[in-house]
Amino acid sequence: MTSKPHVTLADVAERAGVSVMTVSLALREGEVGRMSNETRRRVRETAKKLGYRPYVAAQRLVRRQTNLIGVMADLVGRPWLAHKVDLAIRELLGRGYEPLLWSNEWSSSGYERACDIFLSNQVTGVVVAEYAGDLAHVLKPLMDAQLPVVSLDAGGRFPGVGIDRRQAFYDLTTHLLALGHERLGFVWPEDPQTAEASSRAKGMQAAIRDSDREITLSFIEAPRVPEQGADLAVGARAAARFLADEDRPTAVACFVDHAALGFISQLHRAGIRVPQDVAVVGFGDDTEASYSYPALTTVTRPFAEVCEQAMDVLLGLINEPQREPPEYREIPGQLIIRESCGYRAAHEAQPDTRVQAEPALVHP
Amino acid sequence: MTSKPHVTLADVAERAGVSVMTVSLALREGEVGRMSNETRRRVRETAKKLGYRPYVAAQRLVRRQTNLIGVMADLVGRPWLAHKVDLAIRELLGRGYEPLLWSNEWSSSGYERACDIFLSNQVTGVVVAEYAGDLAHVLKPLMDAQLPVVSLDAGGRFPGVGIDRRQAFYDLTTHLLALGHERLGFVWPEDPQTAEASSRAKGMQAAIRDSDREITLSFIEAPRVPEQGADLAVGARAAARFLADEDRPTAVACFVDHAALGFISQLHRAGIRVPQDVAVVGFGDDTEASYSYPALTTVTRPFAEVCEQAMDVLLGLINEPQREPPEYREIPGQLIIRESCGYRAAHEAQPDTRVQAEPALVHP
C-alpha cells in the first residue's frame, strides 16, 4: 500500500539517531571493536524492531563483486540431477556464495537464456551441471566475459570434476565375468555418440580384454524420446530388441539404473526371470535401485566428493585467475552388489544390502 | 583482470556519441516511435558490438518493483516436486516474472533462510510449493511484509490451487470395490497427521459409505525417515507390517506411487503376487508407475492446470491487492487403470496403457 514498503538503512539511522554509515557498520558481522558496544547494541535493536533487511540489489551494485554463482542444470526427469545440484549448492552456500539456478527446461532458449541471466546478474562464476552436445559453443558468451566456468560431471571441456564411468563399467563387467557370463549386452540410448564410443563401453571392453577370455559384447541401442522417464523408456524399448534376439546375452549392463528398471519390467512381463535367466546391472545407485525387485546391482555416483572438489576448483579459478586451470578429473564410484546379477539368491537379500565381496555363485 | 570488466550504459553512450538516457531508451522494446530510427539503430549496434547487458541489480534498485517471485520447494527426493516447480516457473517466465528459487534442503535453516532471501531480494510475491507442518508460523515474515503468498498444492492456509486427494482416493476405492474387494488397506507414513485424519482416508471412507457394503479398511502406517527415497522406504516398511498381518487386506492403496513400488517389491520378495494375491494402487502417476511390473494403477496429478491456475491467483493478488483473496481450491486427477489392481490380465497390458473403462474382472 505504502509507496515505500520496506525499511531502509536511512530509516534505521533516523530512528536510532545516528548516521547511515554507522548503521551499516553496526550491522556488519566481523567489524567488532571499531565501534562502541552501546551504539552497536542500540542500532541493532532498532534495526530488529523495524524489521530491517539489507536490499541485496543495492549491495551488489556498490560492491565490486557479487557473491552469485550461476548454476546450470536440468532439474526435471532425472532425480539424481536434482540431487547433484542440491549438493553443489550446499557447497556453495557453505563457502559464502549464493546460487543463481537456471534449469534448461525453463525456457525454449535453454542455455542461451541461462548465459543471459548469469551475465545480467554479474555472477562471479558458473557451474555447469549438465552435459550437452555443443556446450563449448553455447557457453561462448561466458567465456568471452572471462567468467570462471566449472564442469560438474558435465564432461571435460572445462576444468572440473566428474564421475568415472569407464571405471564403473569396468568393475561391473569384471563382476559379471567372474560370475561366469560369456555373452554380455550393453544397453545405451540412441545418441549423437554411439554405444561403442562411450566411455562405458570402453570400460566393458577393457575388462573383457583383461579377462583373457572369449567374450561377446553386443550393443543394444534404443531410441530416446525427450519425455518424463526417458531413461525408463529406453530400457523398456531395449528389452523389446533384446527379446527379439535369437542368441541373447546372459548378462546385460544398462547405462543408468532407470534404464535397467525399465528393461527388467519388460523382461518380467515376458516371463523371463532376473537374475535366473538374465543378469542385469545398472549404474548410479538411484534410490529406486535398492527398492526394486530384484534389487539392482549397480555402481554409486560419488556426488558428495564430486561436488566438494568441483567447488574447490571453482573457487580456485575465482581467487587465482592467473594460475593455470587444473585438468578435468574423474572420481570412481563403488560397486554395489545386490540381487539382480545373481550373486545372492534373491530371497536372502535385503533391499538395502550393500555387499562388497568376491562373487560366490557362478552363472552356468 | 580490468577493474571494470563489464560494459555499462555510459560506455555505450560515449561510443555512440549520445547520452546515457538515449541509450537506455533506444534499448527498450516497446518505446518505438519516440526516437529517430537512425539513432536507435546506431545505439543498438554499438551496444551489441560492445556486448552490453543491463545490470539487473541496478535496474531493480531504481524500479519500484522487482519482477522476482520467490519459489519455495524441496527439489530433492521426490521427482514430481521438481516437475511441479518446473511447470510453475515456466508459467512465471511466460508472464514476465523471474523465479528466485529456494529449496529447503539447501540450508539447515530451511524456510527461515528462504524468507530472508526473498525479503532481501524484494520479491513481489511468493509461491509455496511444499507442504510443511507449521507453514503459517514459519512464513510469518512474509505475511508481515504483506507479500502475496500462493500455495501451489501446499495446503489451504493460503490462497492457491492444489490437487484433490480426497477425490483421487474416492475414485481408487470405488474402482477396487467394483472389482469385488471387501478388505482394504491404506498405507500412510507415520506423520504429524494420522492416517485416519488424512483427506485420502476420508475419500476412501466416503467411497465405502457410498457403496452400501460391508467393507473393512485397515490403516498401515510405517515410519518415515528423512532420506533419499523416503517414500519407497515407507512402502517397504509397510509391507513388513502387512505381511505380519493374519487377516490381510486383499487390496491396498498407497499414499503415493513410490510407496506402492516399495510395497510391491517386498511382496515380490516374499513370494506374494500382485495383483493375483493382492491388488495395489498408488497415487501420482509418477513415471516409474508406468514402467514397473506390474504397471501401477494410480491417479494423475494435474500439475499443468494446477500451476497455471495458481499463477493466475498469484498475479491477481499482486495486481489487485485490495480485492478479497480467493479460496484455496482443488483440482481432481484422473484414474489410470493399469495392471497392479488386476483389472486386466498382466500379460495383456502395455506399460503405457491408460484405460478409462468400467472394470471387467472381479476379485477374487
Next chain:
DNA sequence: CTGAAAGCGCTTACAG
C-alpha cells in the same frame, strides 16, 4: 527527438 538532473539503497574511501 534528445539531454541534464535527481535518486534508488547501499558501501567505500576519507575526514574529523
Next chain:
DNA sequence: CTGAAAGCGCTTACAG
C-alpha cells in the same frame, strides 16, 4: 569512534 561525501548503473521525471 562517528559522519559527510561520492558513487555503483540504471530509470524516472522533467526541460529544452
